[in-house]
Amino acid sequence: xxxxxxxxxxxxxxxxxxxxxxxxxxxxxxxxxxxxxxxxxxxxxxxxxxxxxxxxxxxxxxxxxxxxxxxxxxxxxxxxxxxxxxxxxxxxxxxxxxxxxxxxxxxxxxxxxxxxxxxxxxxxxxxxxxxxxxxxxxxxxxxxxxxxxxxxxxxxxxxxxxxxxxxxxxxxxxxxxxxxxxxxxxxxxxxxxxxxxxxxxxxxxxxxxxxxxxxxxxxxxxxxxxxxxxxxxxxxxxxxxxxxxxxxxxxxxxxxxxxxxxxxxxxxxxxxxxxxxxxxxxxxxxxxxxxxxxxxxxxxxxxxxxxxxxxxxxxxxxxxxxxxxxxxxxxxxxxxxxxxxxxxxxxxxxxxxxxxxxxxxxxxxxxxxxxxxxxxxxxxxxxxxxxxxxxxxxxxxxxxxxxxxxxxxxxxxxxxxxxxxxxxxxxxxxxxxxxxxxxxxxxxxxxxxxxxxxxxxxxxxxxxxxxxxxxxxxxxxxxxxxxxxxxxxxxxxxxxxxxxxxxxxxxxxxxxxxxxxxxxxxxxxxxxxxxxxxxxxxxxxxxxxxxxxxxxxxxxxxxxxxxxxxxxxxxxxxxxxxxxxxxxxxxxxx
Amino acid sequence: xxxxxxxxxxxxxxxxxxxxxxxxxxxxxxxxxxxxxxxxxxxxxxxxxxxxxxxxxxxxxxxxxxxxxxxxxxxxxxxxxxxxxxxxxxxxxxxxxxxxxx
Numbered sequence: 001x002x003x004x005x006x007x008x009x010x011x012x013x014x015x016x017x018x019x020x021x022x023x024x025x026x027x028x029x030x031x032x033x034x035x036x037x038x039x040x041x042x043x044x045x046x047x048x049x050x051x052x053x054x055x056x057x058x059x060x061x062x063x064x065x066x067x068x069x070x071x072x073x074x075x076x077x078x079x080x081x082x083x084x085x086x087x088x089x090x091x092x093x094x095x096x097x098x099x100x101x102x103x104x105x106x107x108x109x110x111x112x113x114x115x116x117x118x119x120x121x122x123x124x125x126x127x128x129x130x131x132x133x134x135x136x137x138x139x140x141x142x143x144x145x146x147x148x149x150x151x152x153x154x155x156x157x158x159x160x161x162x163x164x165x166x167x168x169x170x171x172x173x174x175x176x177x178x179x180x181x182x183x184x185x186x187x188x189x190x191x192x193x194x195x196x197x198x199x200x201x202x203x204x205x206x207x208x209x210x211x212x213x214x215x216x217x218x219x220x221x222x223x224x225x226x227x228x229x230x231x232x233x234x235x236x237x238x239x240x241x242x243x244x245x246x247x248x249x250x251x252x253x254x255x256x257x258x259x260x261x262x263x264x265x266x267x268x269x270x271x272x273x274x275x276x277x278x279x280x281x282x283x284x285x286x287x288x289x290x291x292x293x294x295x296x297x298x299x300x301x302x303x304x305x306x307x308x309x310x311x312x313x314x315x316x317x318x319x320x321x322x323x324x325x326x327x328x329x330x331x332x333x334x335x336x337x338x339x340x341x342x343x344x345x346x347x348x349x350x351x352x353x354x355x356x357x358x359x360x361x362x363x364x365x366x367x368x369x370x371x372x373x374x375x376x377x378x379x380x381x382x383x384x385x386x387x388x389x390x391x392x393x394x395x396x397x398x399x400x401x402x403x404x405x406x407x408x409x410x411x412x413x414x415x416x417x418x419x420x421x422x423x424x425x426x427x428x429x430x431x432x433x434x435x436x437x438x439x440x441x442x443x444x445x446x447x448x449x450x451x452x453x454x455x456x457x458x459x460x461x462x463x464x465x466x467x468x469x470x471x472x473x474x475x476x477x478x479x480x481x482x483x484x485x486x487x488x489x490x491x492x493x494x495x496x497x498x499x500x501x502x503x504x505x506x507x508x509x510x511x512x513x514x515x516x517x518x519x520x521x522x523x524x525x526x527x528x529x530x531x532x533x534x535x536x537x538x539x540x541x542x543x544x545x546x547x548x549x550x551x552x553x554x555x556x557x558x559x560x561x562x563x564x565x566x567x568x569x570x571x572x573x574x575x576x577x578x579x580x581x582x583x584x585x586x587x588x589x590x
Numbered sequence: 591x592x593x594x595x596x597x598x599x600x601x602x603x604x605x606x607x608x609x610x611x612x613x614x615x616x617x618x619x620x621x622x623x624x625x626x627x628x629x630x631x632x633x634x635x636x637x638x639x640x641x642x643x644x645x646x647x648x649x650x651x652x653x654x655x656x657x658x659x660x661x662x663x664x665x666x667x668x669x670x671x672x673x674x675x676x677x678x679x680x681x682x683x684x685x686x687x688x689x690x691x692x
Contacts, residue, residue, distance in 0.1 A: 028626055040652075071655055174638050183648060
């Protein structure tokens with residue numbers, strides 16, 4: 001049989017052009033604008049201070065004061081406006097980086113498709129005396145190729161719209177701040193798109209619930225989303241209910257801005273002490289985030305990435321608020337949130353973020369293959385030290401517990417129909433904070449872990465916790481002097497602790513093995529209190545099982561107790577600890 | 591009539607601080623004038639250039655404003671000093687003594 005058969009080979013498409021612009025160059029412009037913002041701030045602050053020239057009275061002085069006050073006020077507005085524009089340029093650069101990555105992916109896909117197309121044409125040309133089966137196979141390949149080209153075209157169109165939206169947003173932002181009236185306006189530097197989006201129902205500036213905020217975000221267009229991140233990074237970066245990736249984008253804009261603006265003030269010699277604290281906090285956060293971004297998953301060898309979930313370097317009189325995660329909080333099957341104790345401030349973020357890497361590694365190493373994210377959360381004002389009055393009371397823990405419960409509500413709402421298994425881990429005073437969250441503020445977690453606890457705050461029994469008694473776990477090293485403080489028995493510890501010892505029989509949680517190798521001979525073994533997340537420790541091994549959703553598999557230890565005839569006793573005191581033992585304390589590849 | 595009091599030290603220190611702000615805003619005006627827009631897409635560069643040009647002008651205004659404050663304070667101090675000096679001559683010519691000593 002002879003004849004002609006037509007096989008329609010799709011045309012190569014689309015034409016993919018690299019987007020204009022250079023993120024590094026845009027960052028340089030942002031730096032210059034942040035420096036300008038810092039100078040206007042200095043003018044405003046100094047102008048206000050210079051209104052008061054002590055020792056000068058009279059009509060001329062009154063007129064001078066009025067003029068200086070007006071100048072100061074106008075420069076406050078100018079500083080705010082130029083800072084907003086700088087934020088917009090930073091956001092533009094960040095988005096452009098993402099768009100360039102997508103450009104590379106699109107181009108690779110096009111190259112691969114063109115290769116398949118060339119192979120198909122070669123095979124068609126080489127075919128003689130084709131059977132119906134040969135023809136059918138070639139037609140199927142052509143159809144499949146056309147389908148993939150069409151998908152590429154659709155993705156390219158979507159990407160192109162984002163490129164255009166990114167450029168439009170920045171142009172509109174510049175235009176909204178160029179006239180003097182705009183520059184001095186309350187809304188200077190805010191694009192119309194951002195202003196309209198932030199005024200919609202459910203916006204985080206309206207006091208909406210996390211669920212309402214999540215719904216508000218879902219209702220925004222891509223362009224509106226980019227606009228509000230650029231215009232309101234402080235608001236978006238701390239809005240419970242928004243996806244973690246969005247908060248991360250916004251907080252990185254704020255972080256870059258603080259590093260540039262405060263760094264310029266440092267160079268100008270105009271930085272004050274509170275700004276110095278904020279700059280130090282920003283630099284520590286930058287370091288922690290760089291470590292998190294560079295971290296490699298021990299199983300896949302890939303980088304799960306870091307996320308800056310909370311960033312407020314000036315909060316709590318300069319102690320700061322921050323939350324850094326290892327992994328993707330938006331998609332991880334298992335999410336752990338670690339709350340620290342006394343003396344912790346933003347300067348400690350590097351060390352604690354490193355601990356979160358340990359927890360991530362251990363959970364993956366001993367886990368069931370589920371994906372993981374671990375977050376250091378410093379969202380409350382910790383007492384400043386052992387002799388701080390706040391350490392001896394529970395006010396900070398109660399306030400922190402409320403904030404922690406809110407944070408969990410935000411995480412929960414941001415995951416919508418894809419809920420994660422959430423574990424709250426509290427260390428030291430942070431365990432009391434976590435106890436308040438679970439005991440008084442209905443913490444929406446699956447599991448709670450208390451380690452090195454000086455007391456469980458408002459709860460006398462594990463069954464008081466929102467997660468239920470079976471999901472409350474306690475790690476206590478028998479040499480940990482802080483964990484020794486919790487009340488046991490009917491006499492208690494004369495009020496020096498912060499509630500019931502959660503490792504005790506009275507509290508009745510699941511206590512797991514947590515003895516430190518090389519432990520000392522006395523309870524005053526400082527290393528014990530700070531080693532619960534050390535690699536190849538019993539404690540980290542057991543915590544990783546709980547985070548992975550397998551708390552029923554922890555290696556349990558006997559609870560402490562307080563006999564009527566003597567001192568409280570801890571059965572773990574005489575047990576030999578293990579280290580790096582499979583199934584007991586091995587947390588990474590030997 | 592209002593109450594008057596001057597302390598030259600405070601006024602001169604204030605003037606010096608305004609002069610520091612003048613220098614700071616001069617730097618701002620200069621750097622805004624030189625800020626690069628080449629990292630932006632061509633479609634954005636025009637708006638960016640217009641913005642930078644306007645803000646370099648604002649910074650120059652701020653510089654001039656600080657200069658005005660500093661100058662006014664220095665002038666006030668100078669005026670008061672001059673007035674005080676001339677008034678002192680008049681008071682020097684007064685004689686408060688009684689009798690032969692006059």
